Amino acid sequence: MATFRNILTAFAVTALVGIAAGWLRYWMGFLVIFHGAACAGIIGWLFHRVRPDPAGSAESNASVWRWTLPLLAAFWAGQIAGIGLAQPWFEPLAYLGGIASGKGVETFAAMGSVRSYAGGMSGFLWLFSVVLDALVMWILLAVALRDDGNAPHEAEPEGEAS
Amino acid sequence: MTSPSGSISRVLLLVMAFIPLIFAAGCVFDGEADVDTAWGALKKGDPNQAIRFASRAINFGGLSGEKLGSAYECRAAANRDRNEFDRALADLDKLVALRPEYAGGYLARGEALFRAKAHDRALADMDRGLELADPSGTGKGASLARRYFIRGNIRLVKKDADGAMADYEHALAIDPSSLDARMGRSYVLEARGQKREALAEMELVCQAASKNFSLPLSRQSVYLRRVITLRMANGFDPSKPAPVIPAEAPPVPDAPKTEPAESPEAPATPDTDIEPDAVSERNLDKPLLGN
Numbered sequence: 099m100a101t102f103r104n105i106l107t108a109f110a111v112t113a114l115v116g117i118a119a120g121w122l123r124y125w126m127g128f129l130v131i132f133h134g135a136a137c138a139g140i141i142g143w144l145f146h147r148v149r150p151d152p153a154g155s156a157e158s159n160a161s162v163w164r165w166t167l168p169l170l171a172a173f174w175a176g177q178i179a180g181i182g183l184a185q186p187w188f189e190p191l192a193y194l195g196g197i198a199s200g201k202g203v204e205t206f207a208a209m210g211s212v213r214s215y216a217g218g219m220s221g222f223l224w225l226f227s228v229v230l231d232a233l234v235m236w237i238l239l240a241v242a243l244r245d246d247g248n249a250p251h252e253a254e255p256e257g258e259a260s
Numbered sequence: 261m262t263s264p265s266g267s268i269s270r271v272l273l274l275v276m277a278f279i280p281l282i283f284a285a286g287c288v289f290d291g292e293a294d295v296d297t298a299w300g301a302l303k304k305g306d307p308n309q310a311i312r313f314a315s316r317a318i319n320f321g322g323l324s325g326e327k328l329g330s331a332y333e334c335r336a337a338a339n340r341d342r343n344e345f346d347r348a349l350a351d352l353d354k355l356v357a358l359r360p361e362y363a364g365g366y367l368a369r370g371e372a373l374f375r376a377k378a379h380d381r382a383l384a385d386m387d388r389g390l391e392l393a394d395p396s397g398t399g400k401g402a403s404l405a406r407r408y409f410i411r412g413n414i415r416l417v418k419k420d421a422d423g424a425m426a427d428y429e430h431a432l433a434i435d436p437s438s439l440d441a442r443m444g445r446s447y448v449l450e451a452r453g454q455k456r457e458a459l460a461e462m463e464l465v466c467q468a469a470s471k472n473f474s475l476p477l478s479r480q481s482v483y484l485r486r487v488i489t490l491r492m493a494n495g496f497d498p499s500k501p502a503p504v505i506p507a508e509a510p511p512v513p514d515a516p517k518t519e520p521a522e523s524p525e526a527p528a529t530p531d532t533d534i535e536p537d538a539v540s541e542r543n544l545d546k547p548l549l550g551n
Binding site: 124125126185186187192193196197201202203205218 | 288289306307308309311312315316320335344347
């Protein structure tokens with residue numbers, strides 16, 4: 099992640115996944131938390147498949163944390179564009195603004211510990227869910243983009259020495 | 261031998277390739293349910309959701325014929341409420357092409373054209389729509405009265421005062437409680453130079469409006485502005501009711517419910533456009549989706 103080419107690749111992958119996520123979100127609704135988690139996983143998987151520079155830099159994992167917030171912004175830009183592309187007429191900001199201001203609703207589905215929820219959401223609750231989803235995505239994005247996924251683990255001691 | 265990650269990639273690619281096919285085949289979404297949801301969203305005053313569900317029904321619902329027409333009609337109504345007349349007209353053109361014998365398509369397009377100030381085309385569509393919806397001229401119902409009232413407005417704008425008066429009279433014969441038809445009549449009387457009669461008509465409207473507590477304030481203010489203008493034109497104190505109502509004039513009957521309104525003076529707003537019975541309102545020849 100530390101090299102310029104890798105960072106550029108991560109941004110491109112994130113924006114593309116954002117567009118696809120926005121398109122699907124417009125037609126299918128908002129799956130709270132699952133949406134961000136799934137997108138973070140797909141971005142991580144795609145990034146590691148197409149990254150031009152291989153893993154191995156010691157600085158790499160630290161730089162992931164530096165870049166995840168800008169990547170999240172790129173994801174949102176892509177997602178807004180994706181919503182607009184799905185609409186019959188491109189006006190994603192009016193659509194999202196209407197939901198945020200409480201004039202419209204976005205269909206959603208979410209799972210609690212006891213039951214699942216679905217329906218229409220708008221206003222403060224919608225903003226809270228979006229922030230919650232973004233928070234989860236931010237953390238999972240940092241995890242998914244790290245380099246040490248295939249690092250060999252140190253051999254654990256087989257038993258305590260008495 | 262293929263590596264496990266290679267196999268997973270191939271499976272994922274295969275799934276991704278099938279997604280557009282699944283959408284296109286209408287396997288994911290229930291088009292009929294989406295059309296119902298779209299109409300429901302429109303009634304609740306959420307045109308964005310109405311457009312979303314209607315578009316989903318059109319693109320992925322696998323609909324055809326009457327149900328597809330209903331989706332276009334709903335999306336057109338949502339766009340009309342957002343004052344996006346070009347978009348509404350594009351959908352209404354498709355609706356009319358899809359169902360040329362459906363009165364609602366012509367009437368909705370006539371309304372949209374009227375608001376887009378294409379009066380000649382609006383009048384042609386209203387004529388055709390009313391011909392289909394009320395071929396004998398003896399139809400009943402507040403929604404039909406409203407269509408005659410709208411045609412009266414178009415004729416009034418086109419300076420056909422006699423034609424407009426005939427339509428307002430017909431609307432009042434169908435629905436005697438229509439305050440808008442009375443106000444339309446006052447416009448015709450004023451255009452003919454009968455200012456006192458026009459004022460008497462509006463005083464009656466204001467009397468009835470003041471007793472109708474369910475009437476939206478926006479409508480009340482339209483009537484009030486109109487009556488004040490006429491009081492001043494007749495030399496009366498604009499703040500007091502003018503003593504011009506003839507003793508033999510019957511009072512305006514109570515309206516059964518809030519009346520949606522549209523007048524040359526006040527363009528309709530979204531909240532006045534959607535009626536509780538919007539489904540039947542928009543389908544004069546038959547109910548939507550068998551409801």
